[in-house]
Amino acid sequence: MSAPGIADPALLRPALEAVGLTKRFGGLVAVGGVSLTLRVGELHAVIGPNGAGKSTLTNLLSGELRPTSGELRVNGEDAMRWPAWRFARAGIGRSFQRTDVLREMTVLENVRLAAQARLTPARRLLRSAAAEGPPIAAAEVAIARVGLSAAAGRVAGTLSHGQQRQLEIAMALAAGPTVLLLDEPLAGMGPEESERLAALLRELARDHALLLIEHDMDVVFAVADCMTVMVDGQVLEHGTPAQVRGSAAVRDAYLGHAA
Ligand code: ADP
Ligand code: MG
Numbered sequence: 001m002s003a004p005g006i007a008d009p010a011l012l013r014p015a016l017e018a019v020g021l022t023k024r025f026g027g028l029v030a031v032g033g034v035s036l037t038l039r040v041g042e043l044h045a046v047i048g049p050n051g052a053g054k055s056t057l058t059n060l061l062s063g064e065l066r067p068t069s070g071e072l073r074v075n076g077e078d079a080m081r082w083p084a085w086r087f088a089r090a091g092i093g094r095s096f097q098r099t100d101v102l103r104e105m106t107v108l109e110n111v112r113l114a115a116q117a118r119l120t121p122a123r124r125l126l127r128s129a130a131a132e133g134p135p136i137a138a139a140e141v142a143i144a145r146v147g148l149s150a151a152a153g154r155v156a157g158t159l160s161h162g163q164q165r166q167l168e169i170a171m172a173l174a175a176g177p178t179v180l181l182l183d184e185p186l187a188g189m190g191p192e193e194s195e196r197l198a199a200l201l202r203e204l205a206r207d208h209a210l211l212l213i214e215h216d217m218d219v220v221f222a223v224a225d226c227m228t229v230m231v232d233g234q235v236l237e238h239g240t241p242a243q244v245r246g247s248a249a250v251r252d253a254y255l256g257h258a259a
Pocket of ligand 2: 054056
């Protein structure tokens, strides 16, 4: 297989594309006409104050919520009516919330189960919990990728906060996604752990389309290739970090008095 060139259609085609994507909760427009494109090799940061609609957007892009209107394409295919499992099957991965980590199980078991849950039907999952198989290899690769190999045998509940977030990313990686949607993966981390995870995100963006929701502007401006700024469900600005930093609209509405 030859190395992909710049004209490779698989690279030019967005992995995930939203156009005018909207989600209403009753009378509330949580996400109102958001357009964005995620490409493999790019780290796309979404910033905005609390309540801006960032998590709702993530849930739309991962298939957990169904959009009210707009367009949503995964690898060029219309995904507006897809059930959630089709998003996972099509390579859309997201970080798990902490509650999905089984605290009494080891790192390896957690990642294996995450891989199996996505790759195999539920009945096989029940049967093969103790069996060897491809999920182990996939899990080990994912654990190594996030730098947790030395802790693979540890019980998840004993990990540091930062390691637990690494574990969540490994769980998302285990199914081999092309798109990674990470909703505040650095939340609650100290500066050192934060820096390490930021470096990991940068590394993962080389072979994934990565969407990062993050409040720490130092981190965002350091790692993002492109940014979308949301306020009240709408896109206020979109562009490179330099463009966003220079935007008067962003400064007025957000950066000047960010939480
Ligand atoms: P952010 O992640 O940017 O803080 P959210 O996407 O969580 O914002 O929320 C955007 C808006 O949508 C908020 O006003 C929130 O209260 C509302 N919202 C989010 N999820 C729901 C839901 N399931 N039902 C009703 N309103 C919701
Ligand atoms: Mg949120």
